Amino acid sequence: MPEPRLPFTLFFRALLCALLLAGPACAEQVTVFAAASLKTALDEIAAGFEASTGNSVTLSFAGSSVLARQIGLGAPAQVFVSANPGWMDWLADQGRIDPFSRRDLVSNRLVLVAPAEHTSSDPLDDLAAGTGRIAMALVDAVPAGQYGKAALSQLGLWEQLSPRVVQTDNARAALALVATGAVPFGIVYATDARADPRVTQLMTFATDSHPPILYPAALVAGQENAAARSFLVHLFDAEAQAVFVRHGFLPVED
Helix, strand or coil: CCCCCCCCCHHHHHHHHHHHCCCHCCCCCEEEEEEEEHHHHHHHHHHHHHHHHCCCEEEEEECCCHHHHHHHHCCCEEEECCCCCCCCHHHCCCCCHHHCCEEEECCEEEEEEEEECCCCCHHHHHHHHCCEEEECCCCCCCHHHHHHHHHHHHCCHHHHHHHHEECCHHHHHHHHHCCCCCCCEEEEEEHHHHHCCEEEEEEECCCHCCCCCEEEEECCCCCCCCHHHHHHHHHHHHHHHHHHHCCEEEEEEC
């Protein structure tokens, strides 16, 4: 008995979806889990992608550790962008990402910030000699906090300063504590500090004081669709990379 064949209209519709993702009838949903520090840039990039393709992008931002654990438990993300390789490695070990799609997207710097009115000729001395609290993302789980702890340890200051550290769920939350004057100091990403006029950057930590701040991106295994693959490719094209640079991120050298 011959196999049933799809009606021509269904076949043609499927073909259009394969060739013209931007077509209204073929619009697909892309769910992206991304580190909180990427929010401003990714909001802009996703809006441009939606306008040019007709696909819909849902962005979920949080600390990389939170997002990775959610994906590990089966959350329906299709693209994951982490703020460090460690949490991407953790998912890779569980077979939860497509290893062939993984690539470092952008990099960042780590800075010491204070409320905008603060002035200092010796930021590290102010930090060490003061008694005020220091906002940081979770130092044993969230990348920004891990980088900050590493930088302070390399400077020989971690043991002295750790009792004064206020830990937050992500780098943006640490920045908010400084911006609102709740704490006098914070260690955050340069891109976050740059985006908030309520804070001033007192110093940039040397790149050799902490592991490289890299943002790997990959497809989530078993969840991807054509639109997700297209969005991941778009993140690396010249248009999207220009947006990242404009928001203070650094390109990754191949």
